[in-house]
Amino acid sequence: MCGFIAIAGLPGRTVAPEVYEGLIALQHRGQDAAGILSFDGKFHLRKQNGMVRDIFRERDMLALQGNLAIGHVRYPTVGMGSDEDAQPFYINYPFGVGMAHNGNLTNFLDLKGRLFPQENICLTSSCDVEAILYAFAQAMHSADPMAPMEERIEVAVSGVFRRTKGAYSVAGLLAEGWLFAFRDPTGIKPCIVGRRDTPNGPEWCAASESVALDVTGFQRVRDLRAGEAFLVRPGGEPYFVPVRAEDHRPCIFELVYFARPDSFLDEISVYKTRRRFGKELGRQWLERGLPLPEVVIPVPDSARDAAMRLAKELRVSYREGFIKNRYVGRTFIMPNQGERRSAIRRKLNPIPLEFEDKDVLLVDDSIVRGNTSRKIIEVARQAGARRVSMAVTSPPLIAPCPYGIDMATKDDFVARGREIEEVRREIGADHLEYLELERMVEAARAGNPAITGFCTGCFTGRYPTADAAEHLEALAAERAAAR
Numbered sequence: 001m002c003g004f005i006a007i008a009g010l011p012g013r014t015v016a017p018e019v020y021e022g023l024i025a026l027q028h029r030g031q032d033a034a035g036i037l038s039f040d041g042k043f044h045l046r047k048q049n050g051m052v053r054d055i056f057r058e059r060d061m062l063a064l065q066g067n068l069a070i071g072h073v074r075y076p077t078v079g080m081g082s083d084e085d086a087q088p089f090y091i092n093y094p095f096g097v098g099m100a101h102n103g104n105l106t107n108f109l110d111l112k113g114r115l116f117p118q119e120n121i122c123l124t125s126s127c128d129v130e131a132i133l134y135a136f137a138q139a140m141h142s143a144d145p146m147a148p149m150e151e152r153i154e155v156a157v158s159g160v161f162r163r164t165k166g167a168y169s170v171a172g173l174l175a176e177g178w179l180f181a182f183r184d185p186t187g188i189k190p191c192i193v194g195r196r197d198t199p200n201g202p203e204w205c206a207a208s209e210s211v212a213l214d215v216t217g218f219q220r221v222r223d224l225r226a227g228e229a230f231l232v233r234p235g236g237e238p239y240f241v242p243v244r245a246e247d248h249r250p251c252i253f254e255l256v257y258f259a260r261p262d263s264f265l266d267e268i269s270v271y272k273t274r275r276r277f278g279k280e281l282g283r284q285w286l287e288r289g290l291p292l293p294e295v296v297i298p299v300p301d302s303a304r305d306a307a308m309r310l311a312k313e314l315r316v317s318y319r320e321g322f323i324k325n326r327y328v329g330r331t332f333i334m335p336n337q338g339e340r341r342s343a344i345r346r347k348l349n350p351i352p353l354e355f356e357d358k359d360v361l362l363v364d365d366s367i368v369r370g371n372t373s374r375k376i377i378e379v380a381r382q383a384g385a386r387r388v389s390m391a392v393t394s395p396p397l398i399a400p401c402p403y404g405i406d407m408a409t410k411d412d413f414v415a416r417g418r419e420i421e422e423v424r425r426e427i428g429a430d431h432l433e434y435l436e437l438e439r440m441v442e443a444a445r446a447g448n449p450a451i452t453g454f455c456t457g458c459f460t461g462r463y464p465t466a467d468a469a470e471h472l473e474a475l476a477a478e479r480a481a482a483r
């Protein structure tokens with residue numbers, strides 16, 4: 001899971017500093033690498049492994065001139081995450097185009113190892129946006145150069161859809177002076193378009209989450225639809241080009257965990273959705289006649305909104321029982337399990353007064369391998385809790401994600417092939433309750449009933465695109481070889 005922001009400012013402006021601010025707002029989506037590509041008649045690029053704040057210095061920002069720019073934060077799921085995998089990417093021939101993306105191609109290894117070499121194209125990285133970039137460029141090169149740009153973009157994006165499989169949203173720049181974005185035919189990955197009116201005309205933005213629009217002063221216009229492209233010249237009005245749409249299946253794990261609560265995705269408020277998750281989980285708890293805790297405590301931060309609503313539903317006290325160290329990264333997206341285990345204790349410190357001699361219900365958004373949950377429960381007991389139960393605002397995770405969320409390989413999931421009672425014993429909880437799949441989906445759909453379904457592959461093992469299973473097998477083999 002990565003994040004991007006692209007801005008088309010009015011001619012004469014330099015927008016890279018605003019892209020930088022947008023990347024800071026999207027840092028939660030990737031902590032491995034970051035980059036900004038700008039254009040003022042030629043491309044200027046700065047990218048590197050590391051956090052946004054550590055990569056860009058004053059001299060870098062002064063070099064990133066131009067009123068067109070795209071930025072990216074990377075969270076690696078393919079390859080070793082080396083410097084050359086950082087985004088954005090660009091090419092100058094047969095015409096200038098730069099690009100960044102969020103997602104995964106399920107046929108990337110086939111494109112890199114077989115199909116592109118047959119055409120004498122050598123991909124130099126393990127980043128699948130490079131494959132999207134070349135597929136886009138090839139298709140656009142075949143379009144009529146005298147045709148309107150919206151027709152050429154349709155041809156280019158159609159070429160990407162024809163050659164690539166998987167889930168992705170893309171933002172890019174054309175050296176002819178255009179900003180574009182598009183979303184894959186199933187719309188699994190988010191892409192939101194924003195507008196900012198000025199006395200001299202409108203400026204435009206496309207981003208992975210609406211929070212990046214908020215912090216840069218853009219007003220949310222709408223989300224791209226599945227299989228749709230967006231195209232705009234600075235100061236002009238945009239084209240929304242339907243290319244090829246299939247059943248729209250946005251990723252529900254964005255709402256469960258990944259997105260910031262102040263974002264909107266597909267017109268759905270992440271904050272309100274997590275509140276609804278907590279409400280439904282509270283109702284489920286009461287319907288099953290489970291013992292009421294004395295206090296509900298969230299595992300910060302993504303479970304906080306749900307925990308507050310769950311406590312209200314149970315009519316018990318809500319308390320903040322853990323203090324989070326803001327200088328430790330998100331443990332979910334740390335690159336290996338050893339780092340996760342060592343980081344969790346540094347990250348969360350208990351407030352013993354909220355645990356001592358109490359029956360505590362911890363609320364978390366998900367359980368992947370179980371190691372983090374086990375450690376948090378141990379910390380709660382050491383802080384003096386009499387009983388420690390856990391409520392999870394999503395169903396059991398049982399299957400890996402082929403679309404860019406580095407959860408685990410299939411054998412790593414603590415819930416895979418186990419009954420809930422077995423998982424409870426594994427993590428050391430006195431009671432364990434997961435939100436039912438149907439309740440979760442309906443709570444998410446309540447934010448936008450026009451969404452008829454979501455990608456729930458990590459909870460069901462059923463994926464909305466072709467080649468997902470084969471990709472996961474190849475990815476598992478690559479990771480095993482890397483280890």
